[in-house]
Amino acid sequence: MFELIKRLTQSFGVSGNEEEIRETIINEIKNDIQEIRVDTLGNLIATKPGKGKKIMVAAHMDEIGVMATYIDEKGFIRFSNIGGVSAFVSLGQKVKFKNGTVGAVFYEDKLEDMKNLKLSKMYIDIGAKDKKEAEKLVRIGDVACFVGDAVRQGDMVISKAIDDRSGCAVLIEAIKRLPQTDNEIYFVFTVQEELGLRGAKTAAYQLKPDIAIAVDVTATGDTPEANLMEVKCGGGPAIKIKDRSVICHPEVKKLLEESARNINIPYQFEVLEYGGSDPGAIHISAGGVPSGAISIPCRYLHSPVEAASLEDIENAVKLLIEAIK
Template sequence: KGFLRFTKIGGVRPQTLMGGRVQFADGLTGTIYAEKLETWSKLHPIDKHYIDVGGTSRKDCPIEVGTTADFIGPFIAQGTRRIAKSMDDRIGCVVAIEALKNLKHTPHDLYFVFSVQEEVGTRGAQAAANMLQPDVGAPIMSVELGAGPAIKVKDAGMIAHSGLVRQMRARAEELEIPYQLEVLEGGSTDARSMQIAGPGSAAGCLSIPCRYVHSPSEIVDIRDVENSVRLLVSLISQPIGL
């Protein structure tokens, strides 16, 4: 019928897909829908979904096997909330860039790395860490929306350096920044690769609260973003004694 079957890259959740729209690199758009199951109360797995790009048969379908597509949708500013696709982890890039703009001095040799493929094995961070061999590594990631930036304690792939956790907490308290302590039972971040790449490094993680991650409409609060910038600038502008 000209519909496209697809697989996911990263942690896309099937329950967020129905009726969503995607766009291919050539500008062509498609609508996601799913086969009719015995009951609509059942969760449709990824392999029961398809993308409708207007084709009527296999022959006239304009998309080749292996072509990638992204969610599309408007950016919305609503009060202190910002809504868009791919906030996880573009908002981490925003925090890093704003920290660079606000940083006046530092006793460290700093490397800001904008890495790829975190969702499929933290591959970009591992390559960068092998090349740079940092003493301390701290990725900027996303967690559930809540009361301030989150300081990671552990996740399924790494245990944060306790000294780095203590310093991040101390800096937050000095600046009166509300923060959360994060313990993540499933999944991991680029900190895992930083911790074990090359000779290894002391690794921690600053997480920015984000609601509805891995969906077409992710939400952040600008106050959490601004506080994450303040905390990061404070951390890297002073000596880190571990």
């Protein structure tokens, strides 16, 4: 599982620029599923045909990043965020543009109070001596992801883009392991989730599934002085009850809970008081779709050091297969 997550997390795929991660996923599943297509927006849809229930399983393949907005005469690059990028988390980090150019993120020396730190007071240094040299490597509108190698530390994997390449890994493993079923399963690797659940919305509208289950990460309450939350790493996959975009359908929640009990894996319940996820768009598409989610507990969300339990991820695979088979 770690090696798969490593390949996925280290593939470039900032929202709206998912070409590389999409090809990585295609290469992982092309020998295990017959129908693979890419829709107009860029969602990757892999279908296992059947005559039973039409089930949509979703995980977003995009990641947060930054976009170059201005290059000054000295070659320093100003930038804006793509998705939920924190100025404080970004400080002192490396970013990598699609062409491989790496830069350091830092802030203006004249900033007197760090409490006033904003992305508008920060820049990317790619080592260029002037604007002309910088423009040979980076153009306005180019996007970059954060740099964060995937490492294994005991049961934990630490990397950038665990959100939501861990969910993509769960879908890939489910495709490989799913036994024969009468249900028609759409495995959808969605785009632009970090920008407002965009890919999931269009995919659900096309497919009009009978039921939908998304796999994504969620926050935890198990770090020092964390906001109170029941979810913890190593406690098993979490069954989503709500976030700010959705209250999950009670029948889907019941299905997931019964499935976890059937295969005797640990599980927990997720009540996320902020943020949204793909079920938020899916459940109000195409006349309404009963939707729920399996959530992977993840520390340090939207940072280059996101951390999750490999055992939780493995159990998420088992739970998903049990629920959809």
